[in-house]
Amino acid sequence: MDLQAVVAGFKGAAPLPGLADAWHWSPVRGIEFAGALSADGQRLLQFGGRDSYDHELAVATLEFAREWEKGIFDRNPFLGALEGFRAPAGRRPFDVVVGVAPEVHRFYRVELPELTPFVRLTFPAYACEFSGGESLDEAETRYRMLHLNHLNHLGREPLPFLKMRFANTRTGGRSTNSGRGFTGPQRLVEEFGRLEGGPGSFAEFENRHGRVWRVEWHGAWYIAELDAQDGAPRETVLDELVEFAMERLRD
Structure with a gap:
């Protein structure tokens, strides 16, 4: 799949300032996305924000995800998290970047299902939210909990693993x-x-x-x-x- 061509066709898509092979788009008011090609160009690493999109945080997250993608998924292929991330000054003290596999997020399954297998969602989070040992079912549950209540709100407090x-x-x-x-x-x-x-x-x-x-x-x-x-x-x-x-x- 030509990921560059697909993303370029998204509504309002434009190059993401500060990061090569990356784009920003907003399908509807209040929901914004940024995406970057993986280091090998085979996947789209995608970041999102609902009424809280932050350009600097998006760039920092995607840059970290691109460089450390393998490490993010080393412990868990479904819902991986890697410590060492530092959010830009003035943001919440996120200390990990999380990667969500297509089997868990199923993004684009309705409007563009052929794209789904090539997308890994990425977002900044807190180390206390993930064990690294979540099964596929547990990863789906945990993702829903974070997504429904916190994931797209970039000023959020931690929701600890419990x-x-x-x-x-x-x-x-x-x-x-x-x-x-x-x-x-x-x-x-x-x-x-x-x-x-x-x-x-x-x-x-x-x-x-x-x-x-x-x-x-x-x-x-x-x-x-x-x-x-x-x-x-x-x-x-x-x-x-x-x-x-x-x-x-x-x-």
């Missing part, structure tokens, strides 16, 4: 999946609060490093790290528990 499992004897609420499933930090905090008054209730949470903690209610909140040498539960209070969990998620 898996949770819980059961509450007081409310009757419990996880519907057999293991820990992805969720957001706010949901975890809510479940911590709901444990109060429910003997035997628990909430487990896992961070991107695969470390898991279990919180139980036995007249007070108790927390222990699973599979740790010193995994004995210790009593805590809700504010300290929330602060501890948020720190572990940002590790």
Whole structure:
């Protein structure tokens, strides 16, 4: 496929200042894209922003992605992330560039499906958001979470990698999946609060490093790290528990 010719045909496409073999286009008001050919010219690396497009950040992201594309996907061929990125001054402290494979993003599947296999989406992100071990199904779930809530908003806060499992004897609420499933930090905090008054209730949470903690209610909140040498539960209070969990998620 002649990627240069395809991109040149996009509505409003023009060369991207500051980066060779790269373009900028905007299909509708408020949504803007930038794309660059990969180093070997075989793929389109694409960056996007919704009501928050940033030219300098786009150039920096695409430049990093082009130079380090192999490293981005070394650990995970579906949803890869590589540390070492530094966003331009005045931006959020993004510290990784992420690459999303066609099997996950399925971009252009309706209007130009023949282009989809040649496109890798790239965006700046935070290291705490990815484990590197996501399966294809997990990569799809994680991409949807970021895309729907954060991905195109370049002033966003981190959405840390978080898996949770819980059961509450007081409310009757419990996880519907057999293991820990992805969720957001706010949901975890809510479940911590709901444990109060429910003997035997628990909430487990896992961070991107695969470390898991279990919180139980036995007249007070108790927390222990699973599979740790010193995994004995210790009593805590809700504010300290929330602060501890948020720190572990940002590790």
